[in-house]
Amino acid sequence: MTARLDIEDHLLDEALAWQQSLESDDADWDGYVQWLEADPRHREAFDSVALVNAVVEEHAPAVGDLLAAQPTVDIPRTSRPRRWVAGGAIAAALALVVAIPVLWQADPVTTYRSDPGKSRDFALANGTNVTLSPSSAMVVTGKDAAKIELASGEAYFDVRHDPARTLTVTVNGYQVTDIGTRFIVNAGGGGFHVGVSEGTVSVVAPQSGQAVQIGAGQQMFGDDGGATVAPITPDDVGSWRSGRLSYSDAPLPLVAADIARYSGKAVIVDPSLEKSHFSGILVIGDGTRLLTDLATVMAIRISPEKGGYRLSAARAH
Amino acid sequence: MSPDNESGLEALYGIYRAELLRFLVARTGDASEAEDLLQELWLRARQQNTGPIGNGRAYLYRMAQNLVVDRLREKQRRMVRERRWTDQETDFAAAGVEPADRRRTTEEQMLAREEVATLVSAVTNLPAGARKAFELHKLQGLSHAEVAAELGISKSGVEKHMAVAMKYLRRALLD
Numbered sequence: 440m441t442a443r444l445d446i447e448d449h450l451l452d453e454a455l456a457w458q459q460s461l462e463s464d465d466a467d468w469d470g471y472v473q474w475l476e477a478d479p480r481h482r483e484a485f486d487s488v489a490l491v492n493a494v495v496e497e498h499a500p501a502v503g504d505l506l507a508a509q510p511t512v513d514i515p516r517t518s519r520p521r522r523w524v525a526g527g528a529i530a531a532a533l534a535l536v537v538a539i540p541v542l543w544q545a546d547p548v549t550t551y552r553s554d555p556g557k558s559r560d561f562a563l564a565n566g567t568n569v570t571l572s573p574s575s576a577m578v579v580t581g582k583d584a585a586k587i588e589l590a591s592g593e594a595y596f597d598v599r600h601d602p603a604r605t606l607t608v609t610v611n612g613y614q615v616t617d618i619g620t621r622f623i624v625n626a627g628g629g630g631f632h633v634g635v636s637e638g639t640v641s642v643v644a645p646q647s648g649q650a651v652q653i654g655a656g657q658q659m660f661g662d663d664g665g666a667t668v669a670p671i672t673p674d675d676v677g678s679w680r681s682g683r684l685s686y687s688d689a690p691l692p693l694v695a696a697d698i699a700r701y702s703g704k705a706v707i708v709d710p711s712l713e714k715s716h717f718s719g720i721l722v723i724g725d726g727t728r729l730l731t732d733l734a735t736v737m738a739i740r741i742s743p744e745k746g747g748y749r750l751s752a753a754r755a756h
Numbered sequence: 757m758s759p760d761n762e763s764g765l766e767a768l769y770g771i772y773r774a775e776l777l778r779f780l781v782a783r784t785g786d787a788s789e790a791e792d793l794l795q796e797l798w799l800r801a802r803q804q805n806t807g808p809i810g811n812g813r814a815y816l817y818r819m820a821q822n823l824v825v826d827r828l829r830e831k832q833r834r835m836v837r838e839r840r841w842t843d844q845e846t847d848f849a850a851a852g853v854e855p856a857d858r859r860r861t862t863e864e865q866m867l868a869r870e871e872v873a874t875l876v877s878a879v880t881n882l883p884a885g886a887r888k889a890f891e892l893h894k895l896q897g898l899s900h901a902e903v904a905a906e907l908g909i910s911k912s913g914v915e916k917h918m919a920v921a922m923k924y925l926r927r928a929l930l931d
Contacts, residue, residue: 448923451923451926452919455919455923459900459915461818461821464811464814465814466814468813468814472775472778472779472782472783475779475782479785482782482784485783486828488922488926489824489825489828490825490828490829490832490929491922491926492825492922493825493828494829494929495894495925497829497868497871498872499894499895502872502875502876502879502895503891503895505872506876506879506880548870548873550866578866578869580869588866590863590866611862626862
């Protein structure tokens with residue numbers, strides 16, 4: 440939150456009193472303005488209280504539902520179990536860069552992040568192994584990791600076959616469901632990419648709502664406009680785990696987003712190149728050569744731009 | 757909805773403009789932001805097709821107050837996002853490479869989920885009285901008087917419970 444934590448208690452009390460009294464129809468706005476003018480700290484205290492109030496009001500329905508879903512047994516405060524539990528806590532401890540504190544009774548929500556330059560392996564509660572590619576983030580909901588959302592970057596999934604349950608991964612509105620397979624999903628460029636090396640996944644695109652089966656040796660790219668299916672060499676799926684970025688007819692914005700993650704520099708794709716595709720292999724190394732390698736292979740231009748680089752079509756000679 | 761009512765709010769704005777500006781300056785501590793908010797208030801007052809307004813002055817103050825809080829909330833969200841994404845990660849929301857709306861939606865869903873989780877956890881750790889008062893007032897929408905009747909305590913008792921609850925939640929959200 441923007442407000443400081445160290446606001447004096449009596450100022451907070453005054454702010455809370457005003458917050459409450461302003462809710463009534465005959466609120467004393469003149470008195471309130473005078474209170475604000477009397478001391479700049481009053482404004483700070485009120486900001487802080489107003490912000491908490493706004494967050495509470497915004498989430499009241501969701502919070503109410505979750506609280507209602509909990510067992511109502513009154514556990515004495517002294518014997519209350521640990522307050523925070525990292526959801527799906529497994530051998531994942533190492534991979535757990537940020538665990539969102541979650542109430543023990545409620546569906547745990549855990550955010551997994553990987554650092555720049557390092558991929559992370561972890562096991563989810565349902566027997567799924569995930570490798571998160573560098574600078575990526577994933578949100579997992581539920582004790583059995585029933586809902587997974589790839590928020591940024593790329594992840595490789597190795598899902599144990601278990602007909603009793605399915606796993607769903609959401610990526611920028613696309614839903615990937617599978618029963619036992621190996622595949623990657625990528626959220627780069629705000630789009631969607633799935634590549635399958637083993638088994639079959641079912642993908643529901645946000646535009647159509649129709650399920651499409653993507654089998655081993657197939658991939659799908661999606662964006663706002665729709666999705667396309669293309670072949671891919673199964674060995675190339677998740678090849679970043681062995682130091683290479685392999686692309687087969689991949690949209691350039693997705694390639695650029697990958698390179699940005701590996702290089703730590705923003706990569707802007709000029710509108711002139713937005714519809715371009717790239718096929719080829721880039722060696723990751725320390726990430727610094729990826730962009731020049733790409734530009735060389737594609738014969739396109741790199742120009743420095745604030746915080747990173749811009750890719751644009753080479754000037755005509 | 758008669759034209760009288762529509763111009764009503766705008767006319768009221770004309771009457772109270774000076775004191776609304778004074779309020780916004782006091783509220784934001786920033787004269788130019790206050791002017792900016794006043795402009796926005798005027799635009800909204802013009803657009804709004806309100807029915808008859810009982811207390812137009814209070815209505816305008818409340819509108820102004822809401823605009824300030826909306827901006828605060830937006831600013832806080834932006835700060836959380838920036839802290840999350842631009843420091844250590846190489847995502848580049850600001851550069852505008854990715855379709856900003858969709859990307860932002862995903863992030864905001866994550867933030868919202870985290871906020872909900874924090875709130876739920878904080879509420880369950882409240883002292884019993886504060887929790888009950890908070891749930892009745894903020895989650896079920898009962899007035900302070902109704903909460904007081906429901907819990908069989910005084911109105912000032914409810915206010916004390918609410919203060920405990922809000923301060924506790926503030927700490928949880930800020931940490």
